[in-house]
Amino acid sequence: MTISMIKLPLATSVEGRYPMTISTLAKAADASIHTVRNYMAEGLIVACSRTQGGYWLFDEPALNRLILIRTAMVAGLRLQDIKPLLAALDPQDRRKINREKVLIDAQIAQNHQQLTQLSQLLEHI
Template sequence: MKIGELATRTGCPVETIRYYEREGLLPEPARSSGNYRLYAEPHAERLRFIRHCRTLDMTLEEIRTLLDYHDHPRQPCNAVNGLIDDHLAHVEARIEQLQALRQALATLRSRCNGETDSSHCGILQELAQPEARELPAEAGEPSHVPGPHGRH
């Protein structure tokens, strides 16, 4: 099958398929005499595996590790458990960060009732104030909480 058909069958955009090939997650397909990529069912299965991992917000490195275990089924799976445990811990930390962010936004929202002009807006006044988080960070430490995709 050509790349367009693979994209349709898996719900994965063509550019993402090419990206996964460049990253070495998806093996290079055979080529037709006209130099078209020709994919087989194993490509679709692997792409579905990768996409499932991405829906779980796994990094490419985590996916690469899981694919290695998938491709070499005689390996003990304790490392797979460890990878998932680590990922779960990351998700838990992110949930805590997001809950703190929600609370900070709710507090900020409570500063304005919307019944005045913006020169007296409590939200804008609060945002203009320096925050404790903006104090110099210790060596190498960021002065803000990373966003949801801030991990390496």
């Protein structure tokens, strides 16, 4: 399976409701608030602004990044595998994005091969 074959879920419940709070962002991407805060601490997701009360607010690109991270993790990638792709997305350098996509596709193929081997081993137990 390649990353281009993975369909990202649409956050229909928040469509047009930007900026959104951290709890709305987390809910829209099926993540916990704790996960979003961790990704913020690692610089993977950035808030677009803050309210006068100090609440972080997020825009559509933040939601798209969070969904991308969550989808890549479901596909078997680790954060350390995902970080270069996210870094390539920042400057919107198409060549760099394509290079990272090839690396991620290879990692997904390797994960698939390892899962197939595990399944075969379990059949013989």
